[in-house]
Amino acid sequence: AQSVAQPEDQVNVAEGNPLTVKCTYSVSGNPYLFWYVQYPNRGLQFLLKYITGDNLVKGSYGFEAEFNKSQTSFHLKKPSALVSDSALYFCAVSGVGGGNKLTFGTGTQLKVEL
Amino acid sequence: DTEVTQTPKHLVMGMTNKKSLKCEQHMGHRAMYWYKQKAKKPPELMFVYSYEKLSINESVPSRFSPECPNSSLLNLHLHALQPEDSALYLCASSRTGSGSYNEQFFGPGTRLTVL
Numbered sequence: 001a002q003s004v005a006q007p008e009d010q011v012n013v014a015e016g017n018p019l020t021v022k023c024t025y026s027v028s029g030n031p032y033l034f035w036y037v038q039y040p041n042r043g044l045q046f047l048l049k050y051i052t053g054d055n056l057v058k059g060s061y062g063f064e065a066e067f068n069k070s071q072t073s074f075h076l077k078k079p080s081a082l083v084s085d086s087a088l089y090f091c092a093v094s095g096v097g098g099g100n101k102l103t104f105g106t107g108t109q110l111k112v113e114l
Numbered sequence: 115d116t117e118v119t120q121t122p123k124h125l126v127m128g129m130t131n132k133k134s135l136k137c138e139q140h141m142g143h144r145a146m147y148w149y150k151q152k153a154k155k156p157p158e159l160m161f162v163y164s165y166e167k168l169s170i171n172e173s174v175p176s177r178f179s180p181e182c183p184n185s186s187l188l189n190l191h192l193h194a195l196q197p198e199d200s201a202l203y204l205c206a207s208s209r210t211g212s213g214s215y216n217e218q219f220f221g222p223g224t225r226l227t228v229l
Contacts, residue, residue: 032215043118043204043220044157051215090156094214101170102218104156 002027004093006105013081013112021076021108023091033074034092034102035065044090050074061085081112118221120205126227129195135224137188137205146188147218148180149204157204163188195228202226 003026013019025031032051036044048059055067065076074091091105118139127133137146145164149157162170163182177199179191188205202225206218 034217036220041223041225043120043222044206044218046217046219049215049217088154101159101162101214107154107156109154 002031002093002095002103004091004103004105006089006091006108008108009106010109010111013110015083015112015114016080019078019081019085019110019112021089021091021110023074023076023105024072025074025091025093026072027093027095029095031074032094033065033067034094035059035063035074035076036090036092036104038088038090038107040087047076047089081110083112083114086110086112118205118207118219120203120221120224122224123222124225124227126229127192127195128229129197131195132191132193134192135190135203135205135226137190137221138186139207139219140186141207141209141219142185143207143219144185144210145208145216146182147206147208148178148188148190149206150199151202151204151223153202161190192226195226197228200226200228 005024034049035047038044047063048057050057050067058064063078089108092102094102121136147162148160151157159172160174161180166182177194181189202223204223205221208216208218
């Protein structure tokens with residue numbers, strides 16, 4: 001079975017500071033890892049994914065994520081946070097042969113303050 | 115066109131009503147999904163269609179009935195719902211029917227309230 005853990009329900013960051021949203025995963029075989037963002041009363045927007053190759057993945061809106069196989073982690077990062085980054089962030093995993101089934105983490109509410 | 119559209123945006127229905135949710139994409143994607151999402155919670159997968167055939171049903175009650183008339187359209191027929199079915203219903207699509215590495219594109223959702 002595959003699973004994702006997002007240990008923080010909420011992360012607070014000052015605008016201009018770097019941000020990190022944590023994610024760890026468990027899956028049989030090689031993982032496919034995703035980050036999505038959800039603004040209030042909206043659907044989910046795809047930010048980035050890791051399939052294979054370079055451990056540092058760059059995505060939309062200046063976000064990046066680092067895949068760490070030994071720590072089974074895929075933390076989302078941004079060098080300089082914006083107030084407009086405030087939203088709900090979901091990490092998700094699917095596995096080889098998973099049949100398109102995404103397993104989501106519980107979500108982390110990011111609040112960026114002035 | 116890189117959008118998934120969903121109609122209606124909001125729906126209020128009684129427990130004896132029959133209604134349908136509609137989802138459309140024109141990206142040539144061959145997998146389409148229905149999710150249910152409660153406030154501040156992750157989406158819960160309901161159904162997956164792959165090449166217009168139902169490939170996953172996550173033990174969803176029969177009062178929810180999916181339909182995929184063609185590769186661009188996905189419907190969710192609702193009948194005799196319960197108040198606990200009130201939620202945001204999200205449709206998504208992805209490029210192929212078998213690639214777990216394909217990202218899913220989500221629509222804005224239909225906010226359903228069952229009275």
